[in-house]
Amino acid sequence: MSSPAPAPVAIVGAGPCGLAAAVALHAVGIPHIVFEKATVASSIENYPTNLVFFSTPEKLVIGGVPFECAAERPTRREGMDYYRAVAATHRLDVRERECVIRVERADDEFVLHTRAERRDAGAGAPSGPVIVTQARAVVIATGYFDYPNMLGVPGEDLPHVSHRFVEGESAVGHEAVVVGGGNSAVECAMELARCGASVTLVHYETGFVSHLIKPWILPEFERQVASGEIRLRWSTRVTAISPTAVSLLTDDATATLPARVVYLMTGYTPRPGLLGELGVKFDPTTGIPEHDPATMETPARGVFVAGVLTSGIKANGVFIENGRGHGALIAAALAARGAGGG
Numbered sequence: 155m156s157s158p159a160p161a162p163v164a165i166v167g168a169g170p171c172g173l174a175a176a177v178a179l180h181a182v183g184i185p186h187i188v189f190e191k192a193t194v195a196s197s198i199e200n201y202p203t204n205l206v207f208f209s210t211p212e213k214l215v216i217g218g219v220p221f222e223c224a225a226e227r228p229t230r231r232e233g234m235d236y237y238r239a240v241a242a243t244h245r246l247d248v249r250e251r252e253c254v255i256r257v258e259r260a261d262d263e264f265v266l267h268t269r270a271e272r273r274d275a276g277a278g279a280p281s282g283p284v285i286v287t288q289a290r291a292v293v294i295a296t297g298y299f300d301y302p303n304m305l306g307v308p309g310e311d312l313p314h315v316s317h318r319f320v321e322g323e324s325a326v327g328h329e330a331v332v333v334g335g336g337n338s339a340v341e342c343a344m345e346l347a348r349c350g351a352s353v354t355l356v357h358y359e360t361g362f363v364s365h366l367i368k369p370w371i372l373p374e375f376e377r378q379v380a381s382g383e384i385r386l387r388w389s390t391r392v393t394a395i396s397p398t399a400v401s402l403l404t405d406d407a408t409a410t411l412p413a414r415v416v417y418l419m420t421g422y423t424p425r426p427g428l429l430g431e432l433g434v435k436f437d438p439t440t441g442i443p444e445h446d447p448a449t450m451e452t453p454a455r456g457v458f459v460a461g462v463l464t465s466g467i468k469a470n471g472v473f474i475e476n477g478r479g480h481g482a483l484i485a486a487a488l489a490a491r492g493a494g495g496g
């Protein structure tokens with residue numbers, strides 16, 4: 155009598171790095187399923203509408219699928235289309251709109267509890283029935299874009315306050331305050347100013363970390379600052395947000411700025427979530443989940459991590475360029491272990 159087929163490897167998250175893991179497993183013949191609570195490359199869909207990647211296409215390629223784009227660097231739309239083409243080309247088994255809500259260890263295997271989003275339910279928590287799937291190993295590639303760094307100030311949850319910038323058209327003629335010191339804050343401020351908003355950029359440091367800013371946008375940013383289209387407030391913290399203003403603290407001096415829209419471009423930090431439930435610890439200083447960088451396996455045997463989730467609080471430590479290689483390490487480790495994988 156033939157033995158039953160081994161359970162697949164379950165990958166949680168169909169961002170670029172989860173997809174890269176699926177492609178790598180496919181290449182070594184290990185069956186797998188990708189669970190994605192939204193859609194393939196939804197993190198890229200959530201980029202600002204007019205964003206252009208800082209990476210050139212060859213640094214974003216996965217699975218040998220050519221990445222052609224009209225200019226030197228891809229647009230958001232080209233990036234989204236590319237990763238969806240990768241999933242289609244390799245016929246990856248991606249279960250879109252199926253959120254993994256729990257993972258349990260069961261002897262040498264894992265049991266995943268997922269819940270599919272009902273199409274008629276509208277936005278919000280997935281509400282379909284719970285589906286149970288067995289897996290021989292799990293790859294957690296859930297990113298961190300669900301967890302923006304909160305300022306923890308009163309008013310942060312007001313409707314005109316956002317941790318995500320899409321486009322600036324609706325801010326025309328309004329006072330806008332942007333908080334942050336990285337590239338996202340700079341590009342957000344620039345786009346708002348281009349759209350005719352009156353923009354102030356607030357950052358608690360004394361200046362930008364210049365290597366984080368795309369070099370080719372700096373001349374235009376400096377022009378917007380010199381012309382007064384963007385005002386800068388260094389060494390300044392936001393202490394409260396009201397429906398019409400933000401309260402600021404610079405050294406010991408307080409001030410109030412009118413603000414009809416507020417963008418908190420303060421980065422992200424991964425949360426333990428599913429990994430924590432599986433017993434994986436996060437370093438309290440770096441925020442990095444415990445794992446072997448040679449295999450991406452955590453101390454919980456059969457539990458692997460991939461992608462930006464492994465960067466911890468240093469949000470720019472891992473991105474597509476260097477996270478897309480995690481899948482090959484995982485596939486090699488599982489292939490070396492044989493069909494059981496556990």
Ligand SMILES: Cc1cc2nc3c(=O)[nH]c(=O)nc-3n(C[C@H](O)[C@H](O)[C@H](O)COP(=O)(O)OP(=O)(O)OC[C@H]3O[C@@H](n4cnc5c(N)ncnc54)[C@H](O)[C@@H]3O)c2cc1C
Binds near residue numbers: 463
């Ligand atoms: C504006 C902007 C520009 C960028 N430009 C570049 C660039 O030029 N080059 C570069 O290399 N990087 C760039 N990055 C970084 C890049 O987007 C991330 O490094 C990349 O998305 C990480 O991929 P990932 O697969 O690890 O995670 P993500 O892309 O975040 O994917 C995680 C996926 O997991 C899903 N998920 C989460 N929880 C669950 C769950 N419980 N069940 C099922 N699914 C789940 C999410 O819906 C998501 O689709 C940029 C980022 C931003 C914000």
